[in-house]
Amino acid sequence: MHFTANFRRLGCVFAALLWLGAGGCARLPGDTLAAAASTPAVLTSRPSETPPVQATASRPPPTPGSTPQPQVTPASTPTRIGSASAASPALTQTQAQSDSKAPLLALNFDVLYLRQGSLVRWSHVGKQLDTIFGPSEPGLSRNFEAETAVYPGEVIEFATDARQRRVIAQVNRGVSANGIGLYDLLLIDLERSAVRTVLAETRWISRFSLSPDGGLLAYLHATDQQIHVLRLDGEPQPKSIAGCQAAAGGDCSPVWSASGKYLAWADAQGVWQAQAPGWQAVLVSPLMLSMVDIDGSQREVQVHAGRLVWSSFDRYLLAEVSPAGGASRWLAVVDMRTGRADAIPGVIFPAGASLPAAWLDYERLIVMRSDPETRPGRVLVGVWQIFPARQSQTLSLQTSLELSSDAVEFADLQVIANRFLLFRAQDEAGLAGWLGRLDLDYRQLNWTLPLPGATNSAAWAPDGSGAFLLASPDIGLYAPVGGSDVYDLRAWFGEELSRLVWCQVTGKAGSEGGE
Numbered sequence: 204m205h206f207t208a209n210f211r212r213l214g215c216v217f218a219a220l221l222w223l224g225a226g227g228c229a230r231l232p233g234d235t236l237a238a239a240a241s242t243p244a245v246l247t248s249r250p251s252e253t254p255p256v257q258a259t260a261s262r263p264p265p266t267p268g269s270t271p272q273p274q275v276t277p278a279s280t281p282t283r284i285g286s287a288s289a290a291s292p293a294l295t296q297t298q299a300q301s302d303s304k305a306p307l308l309a310l311n312f313d314v315l316y317l318r319q320g321s322l323v324r325w326s327h328v329g330k331q332l333d334t335i336f337g338p339s340e341p342g343l344s345r346n347f348e349a350e351t352a353v354y355p356g357e358v359i360e361f362a363t364d365a366r367q368r369r370v371i372a373q374v375n376r377g378v379s380a381n382g383i384g385l386y387d388l389l390l391i392d393l394e395r396s397a398v399r400t401v402l403a404e405t406r407w408i409s410r411f412s413l414s415p416d417g418g419l420l421a422y423l424h425a426t427d428q429q430i431h432v433l434r435l436d437g438e439p440q441p442k443s444i445a446g447c448q449a450a451a452g453g454d455c456s457p458v459w460s461a462s463g464k465y466l467a468w469a470d471a472q473g474v475w476q477a478q479a480p481g482w483q484a485v486l487v488s489p490l491m492l493s494m495v496d497i498d499g500s501q502r503e504v505q506v507h508a509g510r511l512v513w514s515s516f517d518r519y520l521l522a523e524v525s526p527a528g529g530a531s532r533w534l535a536v537v538d539m540r541t542g543r544a545d546a547i548p549g550v551i552f553p554a555g556a557s558l559p560a561a562w563l564d565y566e567r568l569i570v571m572r573s574d575p576e577t578r579p580g581r582v583l584v585g586v587w588q589i590f591p592a593r594q595s596q597t598l599s600l601q602t603s604l605e606l607s608s609d610a611v612e613f614a615d616l617q618v619i620a621n622r623f624l625l626f627r628a629q630d631e632a633g634l635a636g637w638l639g640r641l642d643l644d645y646r647q648l649n650w651t652l653p654l655p656g657a658t659n660s661a662a663w664a665p666d667g668s669g670a671f672l673l674a675s676p677d678i679g680l681y682a683p684v685g686g687s688d689v690y691d692l693r694a695w696f697g698e699e700l701s702r703l704v705w706c707q708v709t710g711k712a713g714s715e716g717g718e
Contacts, residue, residue: 306681306690312664313706314671315370316679319699320357322372322391324706332695335391336372336398343398347391350399356387360702364417365461367706368394369435371413371420376404388420390435393708401439410456414463421457421466423447430457430468432482444477445484450507450527460517467520467539469508474520474537474544488542490524492535506535510558516565519589523558530554534570536598538591545597547587549574557614557660561624567601569624569643571613575631582606582613584624584641604646615660619667625684627654627661627672638670638682650685662703671703679703 307325314325321337335344342355356374363370370391379385388402388411401420402408411422420433428448431441447455450471457468466477473489491503506524509532513520520537524546532554534547550572552559560570566589573582585603615627624641636654638661641647655674662671664684672680672689679692679700 306669306683306688307692307695309683310664311666311668313367313708314703315361315363315367315706316671316696316703317358317361317701318697320359320375322358322361322370323696324393325696336374336389347396347398350397352403353389353398353400354387359386360411361704362411362413363704363706364413365415366417366708367704368392368708369413369417371401371411373408373411379404388422393706401433401435402441410454412457412459414459415461416463419459419463421459423455423457423468428455430455430466430477430484432466432477442482444482445475447475448472454509456511458511458513458520460513461515462517465513465517465539467511467513469511469522471507474508474511474522474539476539487539488537488544490522490535490537490544492524492533492544492546506533508535508537512558512562514562514565514568519566521558521560521562521568525554532556534558534560536568536589538589538597541591543591543597547598548596552612556612559613559616561616561618563618563621569616569618571616571624571626573608573611575611578605580607580609582608586643606648615663617663617667619663623667625663625667625670627658627670629657633657638684640667640684652682652687652689654682655680655689655691660703662705664705665707671705673700673703677701 307327308330310325310327313327316323316325321339322335324333324335325331326333333344333346335347336342336353336358338355338357340355343349343353354374354376356376359373359375361370361372370393372389372391374387374389376385376387384407385404386402386407387400387404388408389398390401391398405424407425408422409425411420413420418434418436420435422431422433423429424431427443428446429443430445430447431443433439433441444466447468448471449455450469455468455470457466459466464479466482467487468475469490472486474487475484476487477484490506490508492506493503504526506526509523509525511520511522518539520539522535522537522544523532524535524544525532530553531551534550535544536547537544547560547570550559550570552572559572560568562568563586567586569584569586571582571584583603583605586601587598588601590597590599609631611631613626613628615625617625619625622642622644624643626639626641627636628639629636634656636656636658638650638652638654639648640650642649654672657675658680659673659675664670667684669681669683672682674680677699679696681690681692682688
C-alpha cells in the first residue's frame with residue numbers, strides 16, 4: 204500500500220505552500236560562530252567521524268546485579284545549520300582542570316546526573332560535587348539523612364518534580380533467591396537532604412514519573428502492565444488505576460499535566476486520562492486522524508501515539524503518532540476535553556528522532572522542520588494556533604519564517620520568556636551538530652555554535668544561559684549561550700554520564716564521594 208508515501212508527498216507540498224504563505228523570511232548569517240581555542244578546555248578542530256546515537260524509547264530491565272548499559276539506535280537524517288564552510292570542533296580532552304571548571308563556577312543552578320551507577324550533584328553554591336547515592340558503601344552521602352533503611356545499589360534511572368525539589372531514583376538491588384531481579388525506589392528530598400525507600404525489593408518498573416509538586420508518583424509495573432499511582436507523603440499505598448496495552452512505538456509512559464490534576468498515557472486503544480482524586484481511567488481519544496489520499500478522497504485513519512507533552516493549561520497534548528507498522532512519525536494535537544485529534548500538516552520525521560516541536564504557551568506551539576525535497580537548503584519555522592471551536596481543521600499556521608540552512612533534524616527545543624527558541628541540530632550525515640537561538644520577536648537567528656561532532660541530547664538551563672550536552676560516548680559538555688566555546692567536563696564530571704538535569708533547589712553539598 205502506498206498510502207504513507209503518497210501522504211508524505213502531499214504533506215510536504217502542502218506544508219511548503221502553507222508555511223511560506225504566511226510570509227516572513229530570515230536568513231542565517233553567512234558565518235557561524237567558530238569555537239575559540241584560547242584555553243585547553245575549549246574543543247577545537249574538525250567534526251568527529253563517529254555517527255550519533257540516541258536512546259531508544261523503551262528500556263528493558265538490566266541484568267540484575269550489574270551496571271545497566273543504555274540501549275542506543277543510530278539517529279536518522281540529522282541536520283546542519285550555518286554555512287558549508289563552518290568547521291565543527293572535534294572532541295579533545297582538556298589538560299587543565301582549572302580551565303574546564305571555569306564555566307561551572309558561573310552557573311546559577313545545581314546539576315544532577317548519573318555517572319557509572321551513581322546519582323551525582325554539582326552544587327553551584329559549594330562549587331563542588333556530591334555523590335548523593337550509588338553502589339559503593341555506604342551508598343548514601345554523609346550530607347543526606349536516611350529516614351528509612353537504605354541499601355547501596357546502582358542507580359538505573361531517576362525523575363524529578365517540576366521544581367527539582369524531589370527525586371525518585373530506581374536502584375538495582377540484585378536478585379532474589381529464585382533468580383528474580385529486585386529494585387528499590389528511593390525518594391530523595393533535596394531541600395531537606397533526606398532519603399527514604401518508598402518501594403522496596405519490587406520487580407522491574409519500566410516507566411515512572413513524579414507529579415509537578417512531588418507528592419505523587421505514577422509508574423508502569425513491567426510484571427502486571429498496570430499503571431499505578433503512589434502518594435509519597437504518609438504511608439505509601441500504591442493504587443492500580445488501569446492496564447496498559449502498549450502499541451508498536453509506544454511505551455505506556457504516564458505523563459502529568461502542569462497542575463498535577465491529570466495523568467495521561469497512550470496505548471494500543473488510544474490516549475487515556477485519569478483525574479484526581481479518584482484516578483478513574485477514561486479513554487479520551489481513539490486517535491482517529493482525517494487523511495487525504497492521493498486520489499483526493501478523505502478517510503479516517505487510526506494511529507498509535509508514542510511520546511506525549513502537555514500544554515501549560517491541562518487541555519492539550521502534543522503527541523507523536525504513526526499508523527500501525529509505519530516507519531514515519533507525525534505530530535498531532537489532542538484536545539483532552541473533546542477527544543479530537545488533528546495532525547499538524549506536513550510534519551514528518553523518522554522513528555527515533557526527537558520531537559521537532561515545543562509548546563509556546565497553552566494553545567500555541569512552535570515547529571521546526573526541513574523539506575529537502577521541495578525546499579532544499581531551507582528550514583521552516585512555524586507557530587501553530589489551536590482553534591478548538593472550528594469544525595474542520597483546528598490548527599492554523601499563524602506566523603512562519605524561513606532560515607537558510609541544510610538542516611534536516613531538530614531536537615531539544617525550549618522556549619524562554621515566550622521569545623527565544625533554543626534548539627539543537629545536526630547535519631544530514633550525522634557527523635556534526637549545532638546549537639542555536641532564534642529571536643521570535645525580531646524573527647532572526649542571533650546565535651549559532653558548532654558542536655564537537657555528534658551529540659545525543661541538550662539540557663538547557665532554566666534561564667536559557669547555557670546547555671549541558673551528552674556526546675558519544677557518554678561524555679559531558681557545556682556550552683554557554685551567546686558564547687563561542689564548548690567545554691569538555693570529563694576532568695570534573697567524569698565519563699559514562701547520562702541523564703543530565705538542571706536543578707533549581709540547593710541543599711547541603713559536600714565533596715566528591717560524600718566525604
